[in-house]
Amino acid sequence: MIGNDVIDIQQSRQESNWQRKGFLEKLFTAEEQFFIQQDPNPEIMVWVFWSMKEAAYKIYNRETKRREYIPKKLICKIVSLDNNCITGQVSCGENSYHTKTAISDDSIHTIAVRCFSNLNNVFEIDKTQIFKDQYGIPYLSNGGKSAKDVSVSNHGRFEKIVTII
Numbered sequence: 001m002i003g004n005d006v007i008d009i010q011q012s013r014q015e016s017n018w019q020r021k022g023f024l025e026k027l028f029t030a031e032e033q034f035f036i037q038q039d040p041n042p043e044i045m046v047w048v049f050w051s052m053k054e055a056a057y058k059i060y061n062r063e064t065k066r067r068e069y070i071p072k073k074l075i076c077k078i079v080s081l082d083n084n085c086i087t088g089q090v091s092c093g094e095n096s097y098h099t100k101t102a103i104s105d106d107s108i109h110t111i112a113v114r115c116f117s118n119l120n121n122v123f124e125i126d127k128t129q130i131f132k133d134q135y136g137i138p139y140l141s142n143g144g145k146s147a148k149d150v151s152v153s154n155h156g157r158f159e160k161i162v163t164i165i
Contacts, residue, residue, distance in 0.1 A: 002122065002149050002164050003058030003097070003112040005051040008156025009044075010106065018046045027053075027071045035078065047108050048086060048101050052076045055112035056090035056097040058151050063095070065135050087119070107158050111151075123165050125150065130161065 017023065024033045024046070032049050039045040053074040060074075061067060070092070079087045086101040090112065100119050101110040111122050129141040130150060139147035140163055150163045 001059045001062060001114045002118070002151045002162060003055040003062070004122075004151040004153045004160055004162045005054035005058070005110050006153045006155050006158045006160045007047045007051050007108040008106065008158050009047065009108065011156030012047055018043060029072055029075055032076055044103060044108070048103070048110070049076045051101060051108050051110040052088055052090050052099045052112070054153075055099060055110040055151070056092065058153075059097055059112055059114060060092055060095060061135075062137050062149070065137075109158075109160055111162055113164065118164050121164050122162050125161050125163055127152070127159075127161055 024036065028036065028049060036042045036045045036049065053071055053076060056074055057070070073092050075091045077089045079089055084103045086103070088099040088101065090097045090099060097112045097114060098116045098119055099110050099112045101108060111119070113119055113122065125140070130138050130152065131141055132138050138150050138152045140150045142148060148163055150161060152161050153159070
């Protein structure tokens with residue numbers, strides 16, 4: 001299982017005022033809010049946590065086939081920070097998802113997987129041969145063979161399509 005989310009930082013600055021009253025409280029747990037407020041660059045941490053939640057939610061949705069708005073039920077933990085790469089974990093009830101977030105000057109991109117070892121087996125692919133099932137969940141067509149899980153994300157100037165190889 002795989003999920004991903006990309007955020008165009010420039011676009012997020014135009015579309016969202018993360019500093020407005022109630023924004024953080026609506027989307028993030030108290031611990032996540034504390035982490036955001038303590039970070040030297042809180043704006044980036046807002047979008048890192050949001051991206052982690054979105055990527056994990058795509059797996060949750062694939063597993064449950066339920067579309068829900070549950071940002072505070074998706075609980076983020078930072079496992080390690082290494083320059084412009086953050087590994088983390090997102091839990092939702094009994095479910096646990098492993099994440100890896102890449103941060104650049106222009107974007108934030110998070111991948112989420114169920115199995116930790118798959119974090120190193122994720123590859124970006126082209127959009128050809130992608131189809132969606134009746135739940136809107138994307139798959140890669142293998143020419144009549146079984147379909148392969150893919151995750152599609154786009155925001156502003158960026159689109160990322162990933163799968164586990």
